[in-house]
Amino acid sequence: MPSEQKLGSAIVDTVFANMVSSQNESSLLSSEGDSQRTQYPYVTGTSVIGIKYKDGILMAADMGGSYGSTIRYKSVERLKQVGKHSLIGASGEISDFQEILRYLDELILHDSMWDDGNSLGPKEVHNYLTRVLYNRRNKFDPLWNSLVLGGVKNGQKYLGSVSMIGVHFEDDHVATGFGNHLARPILREEWREDLTFEEGVKLLEKCMRNLLYRDRSAVNKLQIAKITEEGLTISQPYSLKTFWNFAAFKNPTVGAEGSW
Amino acid sequence: MSSIGTGYDLSVTTFSPDGRVFQIEYAAKAVDNSGTVVGIKCKDGIVIGVEKLIASKMMLPGSNRRIHSVHRHSGMGVAGLAADGRQIVARAKSEAHNYESTYGEPIPIKELAERVASYVHLCTLYWWLRPFGSGVILGGYDRDGPQLYMVEPSGVSYRYFGAAIGKGRQAAKTEIEKLKLSDMTCRQGVIEVAKIIYGVHDEAKDKTFELEMSWVCDESNRQHQKVPEALLEEAKAAAKAALEEMDAD
Numbered sequence: 001m002p003s004e005q006k007l008g009s010a011i012v013d014t015v016f017a018n019m020v021s022s023q024n025e026s027s028l029l030s031s032e033g034d035s036q037r038t039q040y041p042y043v044t045g046t047s048v049i050g051i052k053y054k055d056g057i058l059m060a061a062d063m064g065g066s067y068g069s070t071i072r073y074k075s076v077e078r079l080k081q082v083g084k085h086s087l088i089g090a091s092g093e094i095s096d097f098q099e100i101l102r103y104l105d106e107l108i109l110h111d112s113m114w115d116d117g118n119s120l121g122p123k124e125v126h127n128y129l130t131r132v133l134y135n136r137r138n139k140f141d142p143l144w145n146s147l148v149l150g151g152v153k154n155g156q157k158y159l160g161s162v163s164m165i166g167v168h169f170e171d172d173h174v175a176t177g178f179g180n181h182l183a184r185p186i187l188r189e190e191w192r193e194d195l196t197f198e199e200g201v202k203l204l205e206k207c208m209r210n211l212l213y214r215d216r217s218a219v220n221k222l223q224i225a226k227i228t229e230e231g232l233t234i235s236q237p238y239s240l241k242t243f244w245n246f247a248a249f250k251n252p253t254v255g256a257e258g259s260w
Numbered sequence: 261m262s263s264i265g266t267g268y269d270l271s272v273t274t275f276s277p278d279g280r281v282f283q284i285e286y287a288a289k290a291v292d293n294s295g296t297v298v299g300i301k302c303k304d305g306i307v308i309g310v311e312k313l314i315a316s317k318m319m320l321p322g323s324n325r326r327i328h329s330v331h332r333h334s335g336m337g338v339a340g341l342a343a344d345g346r347q348i349v350a351r352a353k354s355e356a357h358n359y360e361s362t363y364g365e366p367i368p369i370k371e372l373a374e375r376v377a378s379y380v381h382l383c384t385l386y387w388w389l390r391p392f393g394s395g396v397i398l399g400g401y402d403r404d405g406p407q408l409y410m411v412e413p414s415g416v417s418y419r420y421f422g423a424a425i426g427k428g429r430q431a432a433k434t435e436i437e438k439l440k441l442s443d444m445t446c447r448q449g450v451i452e453v454a455k456i457i458y459g460v461h462d463e464a465k466d467k468t469f470e471l472e473m474s475w476v477c478d479e480s481n482r483q484h485q486k487v488p489e490a491l492l493e494e495a496k497a498a499a500k501a502a503l504e505e506m507d508a509d
Contacts, residue, residue: 106357113329113353115474115486 041093041144043067045078046217047179048089049207050148051191052157052172053200056228057150059089060204062212063237064219071219079225079234083108086122086151087227088129091176092164093144100143103132122151122158126168134166146176152229175207178215183207197226209240273387283391284384287413290393291340295469296426296460297326299337299397301408302449303442305477306399307487308337309453311428311461312470327474327486331356333366334400335474335484336376339426340413341393348396348411352376369400373409373417381415395425401482428460435459446477450487454495455502471496 048061065073078097079089082104090097107128111120120128126149136142142164150159161174173187186207195203201224212218220242225234253259268274269282276282295311310326327337328349336352338345355375359367367375376398383389391413398409410423421441424432435456444452450473461469473492476484487495 102361109332109357112332115325115329 041096043072043094044144044217045076045091045094045097046215047175047177047183047211048078048091048146048148049175049179049183049187049204050089050150050159050161050173051187051195051200051204052150052159052193053195053197054193055197056152056157056226057087057159058197058200058204059087059148059150059225059227060208060222061089061091062208062219062222064217064221065094066217069216071217074219074221075237077223077234079223081232081234082125082149082151083111084119085153085227086120086125086149087225087232088125089148089150089176089225091146096143096145100129100132100145100147104129121153121156122149122160123153125149125151126158126160126162126170130162130166130168133162133164137165148174148176151227155229178211178218179207182210182214186210205240209242212240212242271387272384272389272391281384284414287391287393288395291395291413291425292427292429294339294341294394294426295326295466296424296428296432296457297337297339297395297397298424298432298436298453298456299399299408299410299420299422300436300439300441300449300453301399301406301421302444302446302477305401305406305446305449305475305480305482306408307446307449307453307473307475307477308335308397308399309450309457309471309473310337310339311426311457312472313466314468314470321470326472329474329484330372330398330400331360331366332483333402333476334369334372334398335476336396336398337474338394338396340395344392345394345396348376348380348392348394351379352398355379366402368402368404369398369407369409370404370419372400373398373411373419377411377415377417380411380413384413384415397423397425399476400484401476406477427462427466428457431460432456446475446479447491450475450491451495451498454492454499458496458499458503459506471499 043065045065048059050057050059059079061078063074063076064071065076076094079087080101082088108120129147129149133143144164146163148161159174160168160170161176162168173191175183190203204224208222212220220239221237223235223237268276272281272283295313297310299306299308308327312326327335329335330352336349352372356367356372380392384391393413395412398411400407408420408423409417410420411417422436439452453473454471457471473487474484475487476482
């Protein structure tokens, strides 16, 4: 997240600088009246991790909503169902995620009103999200999110991610934000095509525990979602056991008298 | 009985001396000449059925849908000019969407019917517009339970427990009145609607027809959808059997 924020604010800063220095041409860059653009996010969610496993997709995200460095909300559901076949996980600005959910709701509704026996699959939803995010980015008014989109349709598993600037990937395991740095190396070593459900959950928990130790905005209350051909389940929130009994933490002041 | 409104029927903004607006009455004739649309309110939902007259053998079955979903919880069957009907459906979808966007809950069926009726009526107020040549039967399931409304080209809308428009409406209404709707589930209602439509179809005057049915009920999770294949086939079989029984008499 911080790296994305820096990149985002770098883009915004240069544009802003241009605007200020050339007031006469500002009308070309801004829309009529006050230009509405997301400068920085307010309430954010941290990493989301997604993996393919034997029967479908598994996704994990904690339930934290941070307000800067304050962990303000601790029951934010960042994993949601999309139609019959897909599951979305979001990190970044929570209000933008809620807006995205509204767009998706409209998309799924219009698709279902055709009543023609077809329904949008994860690949289509992922493509739609990519278009939405990319076009907003081109208007310098991004939806400040990194999304993970996974699902199963007609036996085909699909897992992809898309960022706020519209960069999209499809892979066997994806993550957003800090997850890219802390979880994906673990997944690169230990992920296999034929993971069972239990193995998959254990692997995700290993990644989430790592993030819990190292990511300041992580909270110890997470949900794991599973989507297969049969359907979707999002687990009840639960906590991970953490281990702090390291030798280095005992008698921490032994080498530096007077410190605490 | 129709009467010639010579001179007073050229514009929808002209009244005749006896207080009629002929253009609206002519629009209603377009509805009267189309295939029958029937709607009934059962104790657990709504069933809508359409007698879709097939204009050409080249048409694929299942195409040219006459029943459209307006939102998750409601749908409408259209009679009359198909293109006009499509506009009414589009407007209804838009109203339903806007309501939910603003108020955060699905549009109550009463509200939806009022908005559709308003819109249809609107097009009877200006000389540069023409009235819609189609009527709709709107059924839905909201917090107050299942409801059925009918909107005519004049913009008039009433709530019904059984309604029919189109060619066979008189015969259909007679049949509906015989049914004990308050005791009927939608499963049974589907069979009855099929029987009615097969019954009012005029073999001599019209070519073949395709039966299109939809429902919104507890069994469909309060979602508006086509009646499932299996049940539709069962209904068609029952309707054909009932016809044969009648012919045997």
